[in-house]
Amino acid sequence: MLRKITDLLLHPSRLSSLVPQSIPCKTPISRRINPQFPPDxxxxxxxxxxxxxxxxxEMAIQGARVKFDGYDSLLTECVNQKAIREGQRVQGHMIKTRYLPPIYLKTRLIVMYVKCDSLEDARQVLDGMSExxxxxxxxxxxxxxxxxxxxxxxxxFVHMLETGTLPNEFTFATVLTACNGPFGLEYGRQVHSLVIKSNFESHIFVGSSLLDMYAKASRIHEARGIFDKLPGRDVVSCTAIIAGYAQLGLDEEALELFRQLQKEGMSSNYVTYTSVLTASSGLSALDYGRQMHNRIIRSELPSYVVLQNSLIDxxxxxxxxxxxxxxxxxxSERTVISWNAMLVGYGKHGLGRQVLELFESMRREEVRPDSVTFMAVLSGCSHGGLVDEGLExxxxxxxxxxxxPEIEHYGCVVDLLGRAGQVDKAFAFIKQMPFEPxxxxxxxxxxxxxxxxxxxxxxYVAERLFExxxxxxxxxxxxxxIYAATGRWEDVINVRKLMKKKTVMKEPGQSWIKxxxxVHTFHVRDKFHPKREEISAKIWELSVKIKEAGYIPDLSCVLHDVDDExxxxxxxxxxxxxxxxxGLMGTPQGFPIRVVKNLRICVDCHNFAKFVSKVCGRELSLRDCNRFHHISGGVCSCGDYW
Incomplete structure (x- = not known):
């Protein structure tokens, strides 16, 4: 197929000189409306x-007297009611009365079958059209x-081009949505070339589809280039580029673009807000998420389920x-996705009991669980230490x-057993799985x-992973x-040498606080923050205070063979x-401190946070790559199980 499109590009004469133009109907008006019979x-x-x-x-009574207007009205109503059997009767009546429908009515038949999800019948109508x-x-x-x-x-689409029919803006906008998957970008670039030849690149529908295609192919810079060149922007194109950033995890860019477009007077719909909420989730930006919620309420949008699901998430x-x-x-209405979003939320916070209670409520309301539901329940049991309930x-x-069960469900069971200390049992479970781990x-x-x-x-497991x-x-x-915890420092050095040999780079730890x-970003041994000296002094001050309360540094978290100091x-x-x-320096007493980290929080930092919460009387919220830790009064919501 790609070769065919390329061939057409190399021989533009075969496309009858691709230029935008209207396509005249080849069926004369005398055939579309028979003057012998007035509109019915x-x-x-x-x-x-x-x-x-x-x-x-009435159609059956009129018989052969039914003409264009009558059939048009009947097919339109069949489309509105998605009435496939009635539509088939209309088509059968045309055949029985030997009525030769014009292109318009045959197209209405295609639309009718499509609306009724009968693509095979729709394709038969298309293939049977002489024009x-x-x-x-x-x-x-x-x-x-x-x-x-x-x-x-x-x-x-290729077949259409081969027949000499020129695509219009709706054709291009539609076919670009099909350009995804393994070879989607290659096909999309070919279609983009045809768009340029046809001078449709600046059309709002085509431009929106183009930038959406590039964004889904992770080519956000190309998508942004098309967006910036659009002479006019509507809510669809603006939403497409914002969603592109959010879907690729470029959350800050998504929020910044949304703010910029808001200043330019962009209107928003529920899809726009859904994308912005996704970006807020990625940054754990609660304040911004609340602002979006307020905007949604003020805009008086209908209660779209997908939007409410995004708010839950x-x-x-x-x-x-x-x-x-x-x-x-x-x-007012919940889908299985709504239940899943709430289940996942409880699981991420380690609230395994609440996960099980909500799952029971879901079953009582006879909502059919899907594979994601069971993933959420198994994960919630894993984070909550509920081994028996998870296995059940x-x-x-x-x-x-x-x-x-899919391989992800088996993976949840492995995680469930492993977290609970049943490492041997988890290892044996892996060997018995019907999937390759x-x-x-x-x-x-x-x-x-x-x-x-x-x-x-x-x-053993590390060797498998290295492969x-x-x-x-x-x-x-x-x-x-693992080696450092048992004092095998020579093995630690050997692992580092192996990393150096394979040019493996460790992702640096980063934490954020707003x-x-x-948003302030901190790295390990940060030397660039403007208040680094005050922060260092504050940490030493905290260290002295919490040691008096019983804090003992967990030196096993350090992977260097150096002295304890x-x-x-x-x-x-x-x-x-x-x-x-x-956060303690910059927020008044009574306000929670919210920190986000890109990696898993270490045991010592977890203990440090618990003692700081107890000594300073502050509530701390730590979100790492796996879950949340809500710490208050020296107690963490995870129960020291994570």
Whole structure:
């Protein structure tokens, strides 16, 4: 197919000199409306009333007298009611009375079958047309694209070009939505070339589809270039570029662009707000998420389920489960996605009991769980230390549901057993799985080996991971942790040499805290923050206070064979400690301190935060790459189980 498009590009004469122009209807007006019979007002009147059965009876009575207007009204009402059997009767009546429908009516037949999800019948109508126009082709291409039949949509587009029919803006906008998947970018670039030749690049519909195609292919800079060149922008194009940034995890860029477009007078719809909420979730920007919620309320948008689901997800990822549950409880309609969002939220916060209670409520309301539901429940049991309940849920899925467990569900069981210290049992479970274990499953077990100091299995698992993903620095670091915890410093050095040999770079730890509408970023041993000296002094002050309360630094978290004093200095330079100290300096008493970290929080930083919370009387919220830690009065919501 790609070769065909390329061939057409290299021989533009075959496309009849691609220039935008209207496509005249080749069917003469005399064939479209027979002057012998005036427009059938009775059929139209019945269709306007929505009396489709009576209209069909009237069609049967009139027989061969039914012409263009009557058929048009009947097919329009069949489309409105998605009445496929009635539409088939209309088509059968045309055949029986030997009526030769014009292109317009045959296209209406295609649309009718598409609306009724009968693509095979729609394609038969298209293939049976002796004459087709761009609208006929586009209707069928759109049907394939919207239902995920990418290959069929692209092949039909090529077939249309080969017949000499010139695409219009709607054709291009539609076919670009089919340009995704493994070869989507290649096809998309070819279609983009045709768009340029046809001079449709600046059209708002085509431009929006182009930038969306590039954004989904992770080519956000190309998408932004198209967006910036659009002579006019509407809510669709603005939303497409914002969503592109958010979907790629470029959350700050998404929020900044939204702010900029708001100043330029951009209007927003529920899809826009959904994308902005996704970006707020990624940054754990609770204040900004609340502002978006207020905007949504003021805009008086209808209660779109997808928007409310995004609010649940945003609040839970920003650490405010009370608001998540409030949105959930106030929903007039809930889908399985709504339940899943709330279940995942509870699981991320380690509230395994609440996960199980909500799951039971879901079953009582006879909402059918899907594979994501069971993933959320198993993960919640894993984070909450509910081993028996998790295994029972997995057995329920295997024996009592129509959903076949996927490899991710098996991975949750491995994580469940590993976190609980049952490393040998988790290892045996992996060997009995009907799937080949993935890097994620081995990684979960390796993390459990680090926590529970299981060196033999840890070494075996690490070797498997080095084969599967040799450039993942995290695996080398965890193995180093395992060796360091047992004092095997020579092995720690060997792991570092192996990393250097394979040019593996460790991702540096970073922590963020937002104060006065500014996000402050801290790195390990940060030397660039303007208040680094005051922060360092604050950390030492805290260290002295919490030691008096019983804090003992966990020196096993340091992967260097140095003396204890140096190890303690290294621990105090961790990014989350710097962010906590800065938060204590910059927020008044009574306000919670919210810190986000890109990696897993270490044991010493977790203990440090608990003692700081107790001594200073402050509430701390730490979000790492795995979960939330809500710490108050020296107690963490995770129960020291994470």
């Amino acid at each position: 007002s009775s059929l139209k009147a019945l269709c306007i009333k929505g009396s489709l059965k009576e209209a069909l009876l 087709r126009n761009v609208v006929s082709w586009t209707a069928m291409i759109s049907a394939y694209a919207q239902r995920g039949h990418r290959s069929e949509a692209l092949n039909l 945003m609040y839970s990822k920003c650490g405010n489960l009370i608001y998540s549950r409030r949105v959930f409880d106030n929903m 849920t997995f057995n329920m899925m295997v024996h009592g549901q129509d959903i076949e 993935t890097a994620a499953i081995w990684g979960s077990l390796l993390g459990a080996c680090r926590v529970h100091a299981n060196v033999p299995i840890g070494e 599967i993903e040799p450039q993942n620095a995290g695996n080398y670091v965890i193995l180093s942790n 104060l006065d509408r500014t 140096q190890k303690e200095r290294i621990l105090l330079s961790h990014s989350e400690k710097l962010a906590m100290a800065f």
